[in-house]
Amino acid sequence: MTARSHTSHTSHTVNTDHAKDHLDFPGAEALMAVGRVEPPNAETVAAAQAVLRAAIERDTEAAAHTPAADTPSAVRPRRRAGLAGLSFRPRVVVTALAAAVAAGAVAYPGLTATDSASSQPPRAASAKAFLNDMAQVAASAPATEAPYWKTTLNLTVPADGEKESTHTRYLDRKGKSTEVNPDGSTKVVSTGAAYAVGDRALDWNQLDELPTDPKALAALLPFSNSTDGKAKSTFDNATALLGESPAGPDLRAALYRVLADLPGAKVTGPAKDVTGRTGTALEWEARSVTIRLIVNPKTGDLLEETETAPGTGALQARYTYLTNAPADRIG
Numbered sequence: 470m471t472a473r474s475h476t477s478h479t480s481h482t483v484n485t486d487h488a489k490d491h492l493d494f495p496g497a498e499a500l501m502a503v504g505r506v507e508p509p510n511a512e513t514v515a516a517a518q519a520v521l522r523a524a525i526e527r528d529t530e531a532a533a534h535t536p537a538a539d540t541p542s543a544v545r546p547r548r549r550a551g552l553a554g555l556s557f558r559p560r561v562v563v564t565a566l567a568a569a570v571a572a573g574a575v576a577y578p579g580l581t582a583t584d585s586a587s588s589q590p591p592r593a594a595s596a597k598a599f600l601n602d603m604a605q606v607a608a609s610a611p612a613t614e615a616p617y618w619k620t621t622l623n624l625t626v627p628a629d630g631e632k633e634s635t636h637t638r639y640l641d642r643k644g645k646s647t648e649v650n651p652d653g654s655t656k657v658v659s660t661g662a663a664y665a666v667g668d669r670a671l672d673w674n675q676l677d678e679l680p681t682d683p684k685a686l687a688a689l690l691p692f693s694n695s696t697d698g699k700a701k702s703t704f705d706n707a708t709a710l711l712g713e714s715p716a717g718p719d720l721r722a723a724l725y726r727v728l729a730d731l732p733g734a735k736v737t738g739p740a741k742d743v744t745g746r747t748g749t750a751l752e753w754e755a756r757s758v759t760i761r762l763i764v765n766p767k768t769g770d771l772l773e774e775t776e777t778a779p780g781t782g783a784l785q786a787r788y789t790y791l792t793n794a795p796a797d798r799i800g
Contacts (some may be wrong), residue, residue, distance in 0.1 A: 474743055485712065596736050596751050599766075600729035608722035608768035615795030616705050618673065618715035633761035637792070639799045640715065644672040647799055655799060665706060668693050673715050681719045683726035690727065700731055701755060708762065711771045712790040721769070737761075742773035743789050754779060 481721045620626045621637040637649040638658070646659040662670035666679065680686050691702035707724045710716050716724065728734070733753055740750035740763050748763040759779050770793070776785040 505718070516539040534625065550765070584596070596734035597729045599736050599749065599751065599764075600725050603720040603764055603769045604725035604729070606766075607725055608718050610718045610721070610769070612717050613795040615797055617799060619792050619794055619796040620713040620790075621792035622713055623787075623791055625784070625787045627784055627786075635791070639796060640673060649800065653800070664710065665692075665784050666710070667691060667706065676710075676714060676716055676720060677721075679720055681723040683723050683730060686720075686723045687727045687730065698755070700733075701758075703727065705730060706755060708771060708774055712774065712788060713793055715795070725769070742789070743787065746772050748772050758785065 509526055538710045566792075572736050617639045619637070619639050621635065623633065623634045623635045625631065638651070639647045640663055641647075644658060644659075644661050644663065646663055647655050649655050662672045662675070664671050664676060666676075671679075679689065690706040691699045692706075695702035697705075707727050711721060711724050731753070733755075734751050735752045737752050739747060740761075742763050746763075747764070748765045751760075751762045751764070753760045757779070759777050759782075761773075761775045761777070763774075764770070765772055771790055773787065773789045775787045777783060778785060
């Protein structure tokens with residue numbers, strides 16, 4: 470088998486006479502000893518790409534300190550206007566990637582992986598690489614024609630004295646937002662634009678009109694009068710749209726790329742949200758607040774965001790995104 474044979478949908482026996490010429494990477498001997506190799510699924514490929522991209526970045530970029538992010542003067546949990554196909558690398562890279570996955574040489578935070586065949590531990594992905602790969606995963610999701618968008622948010626804001634609460638709302642394409650009460654009854658809570666994008670409030674259809682170029686989108690996200698700084702305001706708006714809006718695949722991808730371009734984030738490894746769902750955690754630290762995101766690397770879904778005080782770790786706010794999906798009806 471040459472390294473290209475991973476593109477087939479059937480298993481292959483490794484030809485050791487030829488494999489030595491093409492599988493010159495750590496773990497190759499273990500791969501040849503396996504004998505039969507199943508092709509990796511798309512999620513595994515996307516995850517492993519982040520690891521390889523991070524290695525390329527380290528090998529090709531000069532070492533430099535990450536510029537400090539804009540820092541807010543005080544912890545201010547954000548206010549919300551609404552509810553308070555993978556693109557592959559060139560063939561040679563993808564082929565080597567699949568072979569590395571098959572050999573067990575690639576591991577990824579938040580994903581179950583076999584023990585590495587190499588004696589060297591896998592390299593951790595950078596936050597920029599991880600977020601850019603989540604953009605690819607988001608872009609591969611199908612668009613929806615559903616009449617409603619359902620969001621269920623578990624919210625805790627101790628800084629405001631707000632205890633834990635859960636809110637479920639349905640938004641229709643005309644802008645009507647309907648909240649489901651604990652007893653199952655419903656009430657209309659708004660009939661206008663629901664999503665904050667900078668100084669504007671947009672409805673579902675207007676979200677579809679936002680630019681998907683990361684730089685153009687980033688210019689629209691921060692509030693002009695934000696006291697938290699431009700970077701924090703951009704971060705808050707991007708994550709709010711990722712966690713609780715009907716942003717389409719291209720817009721979601723652009724939002725992840727906006728986050729990737731913000732300095733100061735780091736991948737901290739596998740983590741669980743307050744409900745026990747697993748994902749990959751990233752931290753973005755400013756002078757007065759540390760923000761942690763937990764992202765499902767298989768789907769690109771934002772699971773949870775927490776804001777804590779640096780040093781003490783005291784919880785300032787937690788947003789757990791239980792549902793953010795299309796719906797055919799209310800209830």
